[in-house]
Amino acid sequence: MKNLKIPAKPTQQLSNCSIAVQQMVAIARAVDMECKILILDEPTSSLDEQEVARLFGLMRDLKERGVGIIFVTHFLDQMYEICDKVTILRGGELVGEYQVSEIPRVELVAKMMGKELGDLAAIHNEAKGIKDENKEPVIEAEGLSSVSGIKPFNFKAYKGEVTGFAGLLGSGRSECVRAIFGADRVTKGKLRIKGEEVAVTSPIKAMKKGIGYLSEDRKRDGIIGDLSVRENIILALQAMRGFFRPFTKAQAEAFADEYVKMLGIKTASLDTPVNSLSGGNQQKVILARWLLTHPEYLILDEPTRGIDIGTKVEIQKLVLKLASEGMSITFISSEIEEMLRTCSRLIVMRDLYVVGELEGEDMTQDKIMYTIAGVSDQNDKEE
Amino acid sequence: MKKLFSAVLVLMLVLSLAACGKKSETTGKEDKKITVGVVQTNANESDWRTANTNSINKAFEEAGFETKMVFGEGDHAKQISQAQQLIQEEVDYLVVLGLQSAGWEDVAKAAKEAGIPFIMADRKLDLPEDLYTAMVCSDFEAEGKKAVDWLKKQNLPSYKIVVLGGDTGSSAQLGRSKAIEEGAAANGWEIVFNQNMKGWDENLAKQAVADLIASGTEFNVIYAENDNMARGACDAMSAAGITYGKNGDVKVIAFDANKWALEKVLAGEFNLDVECNPLHGPRIVKLIKQLEAGEKIEKNVYVEEEVFDCDTITREMIDARSY
Amino acid sequence: MTKKNEKAGNDLMKHIKPVIRHRLFIPIVFLIFLLLINIFIKPGFLKIGLGKDINGNPVLIGNIINILNNSTELVILAIGMSFVTACSRGQDISVGSTIAIVGGVVMRVLCGNETQPTELKAPVIVAFILGCLAGMLCGAFNGILVSRFNIQPMVATLILFTAGRSLGSMAMGGLKPKAVASFSYYGNFFPGFPIPTPILITAAVIIITCIAMKKTNLGLYTRAVGINDKSSRLNGIEPSRIKFMSYVIMGLCVGIAGFIQASRVQTVNPYTIVPGIEMDAILAVALGGNSLGGGSLNLPGSIVGAYTIQTLTSMLTTLNVNTNAIPVFKAVIIIVLVAIQTPAVKRLFGRKTQAAKPALGGGKESA
Secondary structure (H helix, E strand, O other), X not given: OOOOOOOOOOOOOHHHOOHHHHHXXXXXXXXXXXXXXXXXXXXXXXXXXXXXXXXXXXXXXXXXXXXXXXXXXXXXXXHHHHOOEEEEEEOOEEEEEEEHHHOOHHHHHHHHHOOOOOHHHHHHHHHHHOOOOOOOEEEEEEXXXXXXXXXXXXXEEXXXXXXXXXXXXXXXXXXXXXXXXXXXXXXXXXXXXXXXXXXXXXXXXXXXXXXXXXOOXXXXXXXXXXOEHHHHHHHXXXXXXXXXXXXXXXXXXXXXXXXXXXXXXXXXXXOOEHHHOOHHHXXXXXXXXXXHOOOOEEEEEOOOOOOOHHHHXXXXXXXXXXXXXXXXXXXXXXXXXXXXXXOOEEEEEXXXXXXXXXXXXXXOHHHHHHHHHOOOOHHHHHO | OHHHHHHHHHHHHHHHHHXXXXXXXXXXXXXXXXXXXXXXXXXXXXXXXXXXXXXXXXXXXXXXXXXXXXXXXXXXXXXXXXXXXXXXXXXXXXXEOOOOOOOOHHHHHHHHHOOOOEEEEEOOOOOOHHHOOEEXXXXXXXXXXXXXXXXXXXXXXXXXXEEEEOOOOOHHHHHHHHHHHHHHHHHOOEEEEEEEOHHHOXXXXXXXXXXXXXXXXXXXXXXXXXXXXXXXXXXXXXHOOOOEOOOOOEEEEEEEOOHHHHHHHHOOOOOEEEEXXXXXXXXXXXXXXXXXXXXXXXXXOXXXXXXXXOOOOOHHHHHOOOO | OOHHHHHHHHHHHHHHXXXXXXXXXXXXXHHHHHHHHHHHHOHHHHOOEEEEOOOOOEEEEOHHHHHHHHOHHHHHHHHHHHHHHHHHXXXXXXXXHHHHHHHHHHHHHHHOOOOOOOOOOOOHHHHHHHHHHHHHHHHHHHHHHHHOOOOOHHHHHHHHHHXXXXXXXXXXXXXXXXXXXXXXXXXXXXXXXXXXXXXXXXXXXXHHHHHHHHHOOHHHHHHHHHHOHHHHHHOOOOHHHHHHHHHHHHHHHHHHHHHHHHHHHOEOOOOOOXXXXXXXXXXXXXXXXXXXXXXXXXXXXXXXXXXXXXXHHHHHHHOOOOHHHXXXXXXXXXXHHHHOOOHHHHHHHHHHHHHOOOOOOOHHHHO
């Protein structure tokens, strides 16, 4: 553990640790076997940058000791940083094998997606187009805090606006939106929805007020694994409709069908258990679930984590489209670039406090970093 | 926690021993009330058990004994710890009505070491002669033999017997089943069905007999090892239109002889009911008095038990009974 | 490409696959298998005859009738147990003891403080309702322990499992009354109507369950909570409420079963009534292809499972299997039945059918 600098005691229960720590312990276990070849399948998808750097240090170490490492990732930067050789797969087929130093980034992405790249740039432009002209706050939180330990925060979201929460892993981004949604018990503060003060004591109350929440941990809080795609899609709307008013099979089928087509969800059938789908498609199923409820305010907590780049782009586009149709959206991502592309306003968090709000011209990577870092005690805090 | 508890118990034991020692030196036993610890099975297991408990309580009260009765409630291990507790409480006599026959050696040894006479009642326990003082037990095999003798006298043209056994492994089931199995073998009778019903359950017996009827199994004797199962079997036969009892096609033999069952014997629904006498109280009192007086007692005497035949039973016989 | 051949093969598969892979396939095949063994040994097994009881009333007599009749309690309990298992990921082991309580309440209401009452002290419907309420109360107690205090179901229900039979005895005031014959109609026959009442009650319970499943979201919610309760909460379902409800439903099932059981012989011995039925009910759920780890709700499976167990019991009786061998016999059959439903064996069965299925498309080409 010392080798990896895992911030946990060996005697601690693993389930009490953060996902990052759990991930690192899993890696430690693999390293411990002193293998010749180490396969790391998306090891970094829930690690923050420092942790990734630490992991890379270890990987280089192992490499020098003669261990072969196969590194599966969807992070292009990381691949460029650490890998010597890259094998590209698309849709179950081998596209090709290249030396990392010889293949430029654009070409790589193009090969992965099977077409020329232009979408990302387009998104960038669309994002600039959105402004909160219509100053009607859909959501207004005042001094809200919850049992999760976040400090009281203020937050407003307007119609047709995409907001974002930026901050490092564990800075309280998810906790803020969970408090708004009533997922964590609110201890203090007020929440106004369209000017009306409401006590959101449980998710169902929030849902009935027009809030949707796509949760951070897809496996644990999002999908209901053994239920079918259809059931997963209609679940939230069904819960809002009430216990004694189930949808008929035909209705459910129609809803599911509509959204499967709209979002391009790849599934063998609507009866397929959702956990046999790929991560990206699972995420789309949950997205479909919330879109079906037609929320006025939709929270997307890490919707792009652990999914392939193609789906990521699709989701970002969708967010912008929904916002342009008048939905208010909060978009949280660990990839700051993603948020810069989609959000028109960013709430910056550090150590459970809201430390800043950035808008318009201020929204640059440097500025965010600077706000997160505050003074310069960031390193100590995050250890 | 447990250790602490047992330590306290040991301490109490030592203290009470000391106290007892002093007492018996000065005052002697005459003016001290005799304390009898009774380890009973279940408080409300059956009518038989209720009669049994009442008999003991009443007889002890009349004799001026102090009674400490505890109930195992179906838990063999609980009974053993209760018995040990009573030994530590320094009762003068220990009466055990065991749920199971086996596993009582340690208790009996502890009682012997503490100088407490160990009397077993109801079921005979598996103990070597030197570990117990006396017994007030039913001889279940003898009960079964009485039924077999009666059956033999009926001179049926053929014997097709359905045996509804009690809880597997209880001494009553073992004894009564053994008697009919040996009787059938000796007389060339056919046992068409022989299974034990969990918990001596009336409804299980009823379902079993209904199944036998439905599958076309022919029988003309029901040998039910308690009253309830006999009643269940009769229910099943009624439902299928089979006649039974005094004037019926099927002979019904029951055991235990509860009062309500004897009414059925009188009404001719049961042919025979073999008593399993629950009135242990007076016998135990008599034994204890003999022991107190220093008389020698016979160790292995079984309780005398009667047989009630539908041809000879009278209203007076039923009214004379207390349970 | 040999598309024609492929198509023909697929067509054949299309017909066979849904049958073989249906979740009821194995339980039903096994039930039929058991019945066939019975018919082989006793050719008259399936025969149903119209007989007359001792009072001249018409009654149906036959092994199948007996199985349907005697499995009533087990079927009803299996339904309740399925809900409990599916959403709380554990089992209620107190059902046998709770039946003792229900039986005690029913007998006390009907007989008062007499051991041989000459008439019923209260209308039967009152006894039935009070019995069901007692069952639901016990269920609610278990439900609170499980849903509010997050105690593991087996541990929570252990309390009533231990105390229930004594409580039942206390409910009866320590008496062993026998109610008059008119109470027996509900567990046996109504005079003049040849079908055993319990069969009708079973049918009614199954129909009500079907309606409830159709008209409410019970099934969806139960499974969602059982699979992932955190996620269910975030989707607007209150897991603790659903869990609590499942235990109350279980309690209602126990109430109905306890009432029938009391009516069968019109007397209740709390210490010995329905010995070991909790394990049979759990087994029925398992035989029906439900995961005991929760999340799956296959009610038809549980019901078929319950009938399978009763068929087995009946078979062991009619074949006069040696008492000591019965547990071994049952155990062997159960092991076989549970084993063929494990994923490992299912894969063996389904290998051919699965090969025809194309591999699932990944999300990579979705852009």
